[in-house]
Every structure is written in structure tokens, then in C-alpha cells.
Amino acid sequence: MAHQLRAVGLEFVDSAPVRLVFAREMSAPPEKVFHALVDDVPGWTEWFAAVTLARPTGDGTTREIRLRGGGRFQETIIAAKEPEVYAYRVDVANVPGVRTLVEEWRLTPSGAGTRVRWTFATDGTAAFRAVARLAAPGLGRAFRDAVGALDRRLTS
Secondary structure, eight states: OOEEOOOOOTTHHHHOSEEEEEEEEESSOHHHHHHHHHTOGGGHHHHOTTEEEEEEETTTTEEEEEETTSOEEEEEEEEEETTTEEEEEEEEEOOTTEEEEEEEEEEEEETTEEEEEEEEEEEEOHHHHHHHHHTHHHHHHHHHHHHHHHHHHHHO
């Protein structure tokens, strides 16, 4: 059953009880990566294997996301500063125990390419926080695979 999450801003990324941070280098430049994240929301299904549906809603400041396994999210974009940061807050989720969730994609130049840092910042019940921490290796692998697939997509 879907439920409303707590509305927070970008500052939550630094103060969340559970912060999982992953990074990977890409050969595509930051501007190209930023536009893939922000402007091609439906394209996420082509490079992020866990995402089965991604579509902008409303005036483009909100998104609907569906994941393999049945996860469903309504999100609000809380930062889109080209080409440095893209972040969104989950407003509604069907994941039990989650109370707050923000994801931040931070892009920094790295030679001719981009260093992508993804922060998964969350809070919830004690059980949810424990499961989120245990999920870190799987989330890290999903992130690395997704960034690799996005890089291939952008440089082919």
C-alpha cells in the first residue's frame, strides 16, 4: 500500500540516518550525463536495469518511477543545477517502513569525462534502516552497472 513520505529538502542528503554513497567514473562529459538524467527520464529504463517505468509528470518537476520487484514511487525534483547536481525526493512509496528518501546525483569533471557520485539518503523504521544498510552491496552493484550502461549509451 502506498503511503506519503516526509517532505524534506536537499539538506537531508547530509543529515540522513542512513547514507549510502557510491561513485564511478564515466567517459561522457558532465553536461551530457546531466541531460541524460534530467531530460530523458523515460530513457532511464534503457540503462538502469532496476527501473521498469520512468516518466515525468505534472509540469516536469515530478516523476513516476516503477522498479523490478514492484516498487512504485512518486518523486519531486528538489535540485537540478546543470551540470553539477540532480536530486529528487520520494513523496509517495509502496515500500514498507520508509519515512524519507532522497537521491542525489553529483557530477564533477574528471579529465574529459565525469565522476558520478550517487547518494541514497533515507530514514524509516528501525527494521527499514537495517534492511537499507544490508542492501548497500546490491545498491552499489546496481549503481555501477547503471552508470556503465549509461556511459556506453552516451558514448556510442
